Amino acid sequence: MIKAEHIDVSFKKENQTTLFGRERQQVLFDVSFEVKKGQCLGILGESGSGKSTLGRVLCGLLKPDKGSVRFESGKKAVISVVFQDYSTSANPRFTVKSLIGEGLMVKEKREKKTLNRKEETNRLLTLVGLDESYLHRLPHELSGGQLQRVCIARALAVNPEVILFDEAISSLDAHTQVQIMDLLKEIQEEKGLTYIFITHDLTSVTYLCSHVLFLYKGKAVEVRATEAISEVSHPYARKLLGAIPDVGEVYEPKVPDQAVS
Ligand SMILES: Nc1ncnc2c1ncn2[C@@H]1O[C@H](COP(=O)(O)OP(=O)(O)OP(=O)(O)O)[C@@H](O)[C@H]1O
Structure with a gap:
């Protein structure tokens, strides 16, 4: 299990007006969540919402200002990372x-x-x-x-024990994305791995992940099991859900009235 508690991250602001400016820009605000062994947590958010920063904190590449990441064993888990590029x-x-x-x-x-x-x-x-x-x-x-x-x-x-995918399939075409996600599912089942899947794409989250965390402007605004995703209540999450096409529906173009003889 991975337990992230009350994570705050800020970076020194660039282009500060004073020579030794200490202004900081906060990027993550009190982010808490947990992932159980064998689960796949999708971290979903728009560009700049802090997804990669959170990923770096999770795999120990970045120390948060506040908060902690703990692992079941009490020791540091072995985490591999797969990047987009x-x-x-x-x-x-x-x-x-x-x-x-x-x-x-x-x-x-x-x-x-x-x-x-x-x-x-x-x-x-x-x-x-x-x-x-x-x-x-x-x-x-x-x-x-x-x-x-x-x-x-x-x-x-x-x-x-854990693989973190940071937009790992985003630049592939849709067909290849599905192939890779099927492969990831198979490997996960076989090896009992825990996945953290960072993306801005809701469709891939619903295909691959067991749980989804909605990250909005650096805040974890909602965490849901994917099967209960339609029950989200935060306005950002609801807006995202509204944007997903109903993949079960077959698109049949309507014939304009005047074209019917
Ligand atoms: N090392 C850094 N120094 C200063 N600011 C940073 C640093 N890393 C990230 N940021 C800032 O933190 C914010 C969140 O960046 P992050 O890369 O985590 O977002 P993201 O959700 O992964 O975005 P994207 O989907 O575009 O990759 C951005 O405003 C970014 O400019």
Whole structure:
């Protein structure tokens, strides 16, 4: 379980008028929530609402001004992160083998043991729906979806308890997004992983996540189980829900009256 309590984050304001200006801009306000093992929490909010900042706090990359993040074990959980910009988060000179090797190296260091790299790499490639034929390819020789699969394999190589996806599928086309989300669901079920899925896209949250946190102007305004998402009451959450198309409905264009003979 991850328990985030009363998190405040502020940054020093840029372009301050005085030389040693100490003005700060608060970005997160008293954010609290919890995620149980095996759940997928979607953090949903518009651009600038503080989603990535919250993600950085959760994985320990940023210390909050106030508040805490605690894990079930009492120790720090092993968290892997998958970013949106897979083309820059993957070194362009690294082959698929070396990219996955980065994750395996972290695992070797942490667990203080030497892994059978070849076997592990092939296992991970299979897990993300790729095969050995990709081993020696460079990032530019892969499609966006394939490269993101490699980044997911690298994240899994660490053997994490939690994976944080920061807009990880946002730049992929809709079809590839669904493929990757199906893959993530399968892996989660198989490994009992906990996911935190940061996005501005409600449709992907309802497809993938068990719970959703609505982040509005740095405040967690509502947390709901996805199956009860229609019961949201905060105006921002309601507005977002109003914008989602009813995917169950088939669109049939109406024939204009005058066209009917
Ligand atoms: N290191 C930093 N220094 C100063 N301000 C920052 C820093 N990081 C983030 N901010 C500010 O914090 C606010 C929230 O940024 P954040 O990246 O968390 O938003 P977001 O919801 O992830 O947005 P997006 O969806 O556009 O990525 C923004 O106003 C941003 O300018």
